[in-house]
Amino acid sequence: MTQAARSDGRGIYHDDFRLSITKALGDQLAHALTRLRRAPLAEQCLASLDERPGVYQLYLHGEFVYVGKADKSLPSRLANHLRKLSGRRNIDLRDVTFSCLYVDEDFSALAPEQLLISHHKEMGNIPWNNNGFGNKDPGRQRDSTVLKINHFDVIFPIDLDRRVEGLKPGQIALSTFLKALKNGLPYNFRYVEPPRSKSIFLAVPQVGLSANEAFQSVSEALSDAWQIAALMGYVIMYPDSPNEYKSAWRYYRSGEVVETEPEASPEAITSG
Incomplete structure (x- = not known):
């Protein structure tokens, strides 16, 4: 139906409504992460985390650089990043911080990591996503x-x-x-x-x-x-x-x- 057919001269009186639940979830996840304090990516901070799945964000010099997920254990996944970064030049681990959210298993089927990536892509680039940081052996x-x-x-x-x-x-x-x-x-x-x-x-x-x-x-x-x-x-x-x-x-x-x-x-x- 055209816009003209929906109007009687006094303005549009009916239209389509599309609910984007996934976008709403992504926005809520991102908002929840922004409310958290950022902790150093250090062993003592990871030790206080629960062995639960979730999503996390990494920051370098206070700037957001990476979003990821842990299917089983947030501290284990973050510990892998800590070890990887410890073997790199041009980076000081004291400049790396993180924040994270525990995510229920039922919710993980909705790919919360991708929801956050989609949210942040609308805001601009995510420096470490899709540029090799999360890669394992490329073969x-x-x-x-x-x-x-x-x-x-x-x-x-x-x-x-x-x-x-x-x-x-x-x-x-x-x-x-x-x-x-x-x-x-x-x-x-x-x-x-x-x-x-x-x-x-x-x-x-x-x-x-x-x-x-x-x-x-x-x-x-x-x-x-x-x-x-x-x-x-x-x-x-x-x-x-x-x-x-x-x-x-x-x-x-x-x-x-x-x-x-x-x-x-x-x-x-x-x-x-």
Whole structure:
């Protein structure tokens, strides 16, 4: 029906009404989060949270940067972010804060995270959503990708001076050493296990070995066919030397450390 057909000359007297329940829920979630105090993203603050599902927002220097959800445990999910950020350069954990809401399981079916994302997209960009912050291992096929200039890994690359957790001094089989490296770093280390790795032993001289020192030790024990490549967001090890990766900034080859300049696309990523 046209607008003219709805009017008798005194104005429109009937029209359509569309109720957007999901938008109303998103707006209410966002409003509820704005009323909360922001706490430091620190272990002592996470320890006071209940093991319940919910949604949360992260802030850097007081500015809103990320919205996420926890399907089972808010403190566990936030602890994962804390660990990840602890292994990045150009960021001080003291500048990161959060707020969160517990969400009932029945409500989680409505995807509260997406409701919040939709709400904030109307207000403007969300810097860390859809730009790599929440990503896990992207897989071998993405190792050669040129990252956008505002990608999370470009702005906050991994810290190779970070100490490896859990490594103890002594002689350790290469296979065990590689597993300890993977588990002891706050960023991903993907590798192919070399032949005879259980019979090759490495010496760990002291507690608190840095990732840089550890990767250099591993590369000294490998043949020339192997290399370790530190990309912007994670580290890989394959028998593909001297293959080069566009987002790599350091290589370890036969004990030698090779610095390089990573590529980055000037085209910015936008939240979508």
